[in-house]
Each structure stands twice: as structure tokens, then as C-alpha cells.
Amino acid sequence: MSENPTFTQALANASGRNVEVSPVTEATTLGAGYMAGLAVGTWTHLDQVADSWSPALVVEPTGSLDRDRWHQAVQRAARWIPDLSALDF
Numbered sequence: 723m724s725e726n727p728t729f730t731q732a733l734a735n736a737s738g739r740n741v742e743v744s745p746v747t748e749a750t751t752l753g754a755g756y757m758a759g760l761a762v763g764t765w766t767h768l769d770q771v772a773d774s775w776s777p778a779l780v781v782e783p784t785g786s787l788d789r790d791r792w793h794q795a796v797q798r799a800a801r802w803i804p805d806l807s808a809l810d811f
Contacts, residue, residue, distance in 0.1 A: 724749070727781075734783040742777035 723729050724743045725778050734741040746752050758770045 729783045731784070734781045735785065735787060738783050738787065740780040740783070742775075743779040743781060744777065745778035761793075 725747065730741050730743055744752065756765075756774075757764050760768065760771060765774075
């Protein structure tokens, strides 16, 4: 997902936070390597691991999110299919 610029931008916009894109495709492997390094003493504190992190890209939110308009749209759409109108979003 991190290689998809549309997804990372949507995530940044929806969360209102910067999204740091990993420099490696398999970020889980990188995280496991960091934890292994902590376990064997390469780093002695989690802050040292955090300091070694360098994202490939930082995606900043653009525009503003109007959550009230989004909620109103969900309410309108819920009435389109009566069986779904009982669902609580």
C-alpha cells in the first residue's frame, strides 16, 4: 500500500497527519530487524531505533476534511437501500 501514492495521500488527508513511507517494501521485515537489534544489543533503547529511521517520503495532508459533510452523505446514502438504513456508522 505504501507504494500507492493515491492511498498514502488519502490516508494523510483522512487522518490529518503526515504519513511516512517506508524506504523498503517489506516494512514488517525491517521492524523485525529493528527488534532483533534491540534484543542482541545493537541498540540499547527504543529511542535509538527511532533515531535510525529515515522515511523514503513524507506525505502531508492536503486540503481540509469536512467530516460533517461526510456524515451527512453517509446518512443520505443509507436511505438508498432500506435494509442498510438500520446500520450505524
